Amino acid sequence: MAKRTLRARLRGIFRRAPRVNVLRLEGAIGTPGRFQKGISIDGMEDAIGEAFEGKRLKAVALVINSPGGSPAQSALVHDRIRALADEKDVPVFAFVEDVAASGGYWIACAAEEIFAQPSSIVGSIGVVSAGFGFVDAIAKLGIERRVHTTGENKAILDPFQPEKDEDIARLKTIQADLHRIFIDHVQARRGVRLNDIDGDLFTGAFWIGEEARRRGLIDGVGDIRRVMHERFGESVKLRAVKSGGGLLSRIGLGSRMANAIFSEAETRALWARFGL
Secondary structure (H helix, E strand, O other): OHHHHHHHHHHHHHHHOOEEEEEEEEOOEOOOOOOOOOEOHHHHHHHHHHHOOOOOEEEEEEEEEEOOEOHHHHHHHHHHHHHHHHHHOOOEEEEEEEEEEOHHHHHHOOOOEEEEOOOOEEEOOOOOOOOOOOHHHHHHOOOOOOOOOOOOOOOOOOOOOOOOHHHHHHHHHHHHHHHHHHHHHHHHHHHHHOOOOOOOOOOOOEEEHHHHHHOOOOOEEOOHHHHHHHHHOOOOEEEEEOOOOOOHHHHOOOHHHHHHHHHHHHHHHHHHOOOO
């Protein structure tokens, strides 16, 4: 009888325990056709919706491990999280693992508070465009590049043709516009917490945990369990939300395999910028 009573009490405590849904956002940011294992609104929308469902839900915790990627996909994922947070009146916390840089930090700003590990990399508020030039390579192979367009700017920055100054200037203009949008976004979300100590905050530079906190990019150094226990009590339950399939479930076979290989190379280049 005593054992049954104890079990009943424990079940009651468990059923009444506050809950935090944990949504993991891991990998480079881009559409599935570009970054196969990454973050996109198409791949994450169902999981984001699920993260804001459930009884006794006290908060949603984002666990972020991303070197960045597509600005548009970063904004779409961020905006969906914010829309549901406002609709459901549920606070959002972000926890950085290895890195939340560039688009990864853009998404982290969906949270009311951001936390990181002492060795986490945070920041990189800038815009980068990278690629390869194959002009000399195809010439040595005796390959002739043939491009036919109906607009003079349709084939700018073609990697198989020499770069043109006017094409680079056009790209720089677009990058400057995107950079301004990124800066405005961070300033709007972080507000007076930002501390541009040496004018380096929006140059694409990045920092580790405590220095990122000093600059106002994050609110504290700590892990998800400790912070959530401090906020919601020791009985809080952390529930992981499943967030879509991986590489093999998406790439298929045949010609798509080549795309996956190049996509993986792009992803590795993004991580390598942060020594990871």
